[in-house]
Amino acid sequence: MSVNLTIVYYSATGTIAELARAMADTAEQAGNEVRVRRVEELAPRTAIDAKLAWAAHAAATANVPTATADDLIWADAVIMGSPTRFGNIASQLKQFIDTLSGPWSQGLLADKVYSGFTSAGTAHGGHESTLLALMNTFIHFGGVIVPPGYSHPDKFTDGNPYGTSHCTRNDTYPVDETTHAAARVQVERVLRFARAIQTAPTPA
Template identity: 55%
Template sequence: MTKLTIVYYSTYGTAHAMASRLAETAEKQGAEVRLRRARETAPDDVVQGQEAWAAHLEATKDIEVATPDDLEWADAVIMGSGTRYGHVTSQLQSFIDTLGPLWQKGGLADKVYAAFTSSSTKHGGQETTLLAMITTFAHFGGIIVPPGYTDALKFDDGNPYGVGKVVDDGGLNETDTNALDHLVTRVLSIAGRLGS
C-alpha cells in the first residue's frame, strides 16, 4: 500500500477542493493518505478582515496541520498552493522551511513528488508556481513526477508541470477533476513501481 501525503495551503478553498479530490481518488485506488494543510501564518486581523478567508479557515480547522513527520512517513508527496506573485504562498513556504533537519538526514530523498496550483487569472503565475515547487523537490533529492502529456486529457488542461486551476465560482469542473485524477494515479503508479 503506497503512503501518500498531500500538503496544501488554501486561502479561499480552491486548493482545498483540489487536495480533497486527490485524496479521495488516491484512497479509492488503495493508497493510505494523509491530507494536511499548511499552518495559517497571516495575522489574525488580516484573515478576519476578509469574510471568505475567515470562513474557509474556520471550515477547515479540523484538518491536521502538516508536520515534517508527514513527509518522512510518505512514499509519495503532492504539494499544492495558490499562486502568490508567481510563487507559492508564504504559508506553504513556511512549512517547507521547517524541513531542514529532515532534509539534512536524507529523509526527503527518493520519494515521488508532484504539485498543483490555482490562480485567479489564466496567466496568473501557475507555471512558475509549479516550477518553484519542482525546484524544491529537486533540492530534496525527490523523484519528480509531472503529468507531462501522458494522457490526451492533458491537452484540455494544458499544463505538463502539474495541475493548474483558474479559479471561478463554479468549483472544480470535469477538466479539473480529470487532470487531478490523472496526476494522483500517475504518482501512485510510479511510487508503487519504485517500491516493488
C-alpha cells in the same frame, strides 16, 4: 501494492483544499493510505476576517491536521499544493518547507515521488512558475519529480503538463470537471511511479 501518499497544501478560500481532497479520494479509492495536511496560517486575523470566503474556509478546515515533517518521512509520495502568489508559492507553504532542514540533512526526504498543484486568479497568472518553484524544492530534497505531462487526453484538455492548476477568476470560477479529471490523472501517475520505486532493487 499500497502507497503511502501525503498531500500537503495551503488554501486561503478553498480551491486548493478542494483539489487536495479530490486527489486524496482518488488515491484512497485505489486502496492507498493517504494523509491530507494543511500548513499553518500566517496571515493576521484581521486580514482573514476582511474577506468572507477566507474566514469561512479557515473555520471550515480548522480540524484538518497540520503538516509535520513526519508526514513526509512516512510517505512514499508527496504532492504539494499552493495558490499562486506573484508567480510563486504562498508564504505559508514556504514556511513549512523551511522547517524541513533536519530530515532533509538526514536524507529522509530523498527517493520519494514528488508532484505539485496550484491555482491562480487569472489564466496566465503564474501557474507554471509556481509549479516550477515547487520543483526546485523537490530537487533539493533528492526527490523523483513526476509531473503529469501530456500523458493523457484529460491533460491536453487541462493544458498544464507541469501539474494540475485551476483559474479561479477571483473566486468566480469553481473547480470544474476538467480540473478534477486532471487531478485524477496526476494522482494516478504519481502512484504508479511510487509503486515502481517501491519494487526497484536497492543499490548495492
